Amino acid sequence: MAREAELTLDSVLQKISAKELIGAELQDSQLIYSVVGFLPASDFADNALLISNISYILAQKGLNTCVIDLKVFYPNLYQFLDSKPNKRGDGLLKLLKSDKVDYREEILQTKYERLFLLSPSPHDLIEEYLDFEFEHLERVITSVKNMFDIVLIDIPNIPPLEFCLGAMKYCHIGFLTASERMEASINMTKLLDFAASVGISTSKFKSVIMMNLQNIDYDYESLKDMGFQIVAALPLVKAANASPMEGSLYIKDTSLINKQFRKEIRRLADLLANQ
Secondary structure, eight states: OHHHHHHHHHHHHTTOBTTBOTTTTTOOSOOSSOEEEEEEOSTTOOHHHHHHHHHHHHHHTTOOEEEEEOOOSSOOHHHHTTOOOOOTTOTHHHHHHOSSSOHHHHSEEOSSTTEEEEOOOTTSOGGGGSSOOHHHHHHHHHHHHHHSSEEEEEOOOOTTSHHHHHHHHHOSEEEEEEOSOTTHHHHHHHHHHHHHHTTOOOTTOOEEEEEEEOOOOOOHHHHHHTTOEEEEEEEOOHHHHHGGGGTOOHHHHOSSOOHHHHHHHHHHHHHHHTO
16 A cells, blocks of 8 residues: 555656646645645644644545645654655755755655645754745745645744745735633734734734643633634644654544544644635
């Protein structure tokens, strides 16, 4: 089966071009909103856990899915998707530097069919990412969007950084992710106010995904009063947080999955797949 999946992925990758979706013969219609951003608003939001599990379900639905890790200083999605990390200078950094690079060589195949990853290398130097502008990021996101059915972006919450504001600008829809922290609602408002002040539309970032809930007495009404809408709430699950250290994907490889976690993840995937 592994060899069969590999052949399928190789044949899919050969179809990459500027005008053609990966695996277009498998997916006739494009989604209206195909670039989706996830932006953490507090500690313990665990974007990588959320994105890795959602992306797997989307791929299982037949959507050729690419995950982009924009946490350029500290990427970790390659660990959650059990992929080998890029060598220094490869992957996202190489694509940002030049529009002559072959995307087929920089987008990683994961071990899951129809699921791909564009990631920085954990060995890249921090200073290598300080001089890029919105235009560089727009070019990469647009190219990847034209190749895949759906693109999920892990956005770092670093407002002065182009990879934060640029991703907010160029994604079609976005989700703020948060845990039960007192500062979450303030952080959301502060971030969106700053983005709006530099001309970035923030209306697409009004939906909130609550992560790692522990059944504490949290003031959810304050989020609603500030204009945010909670669209999903995932409980804290020890096995889900441990899965990347075991080289596994929780939603796929765990025999006894937390029912609430599975329900919320699948509902989010259905929301994205049925736009």
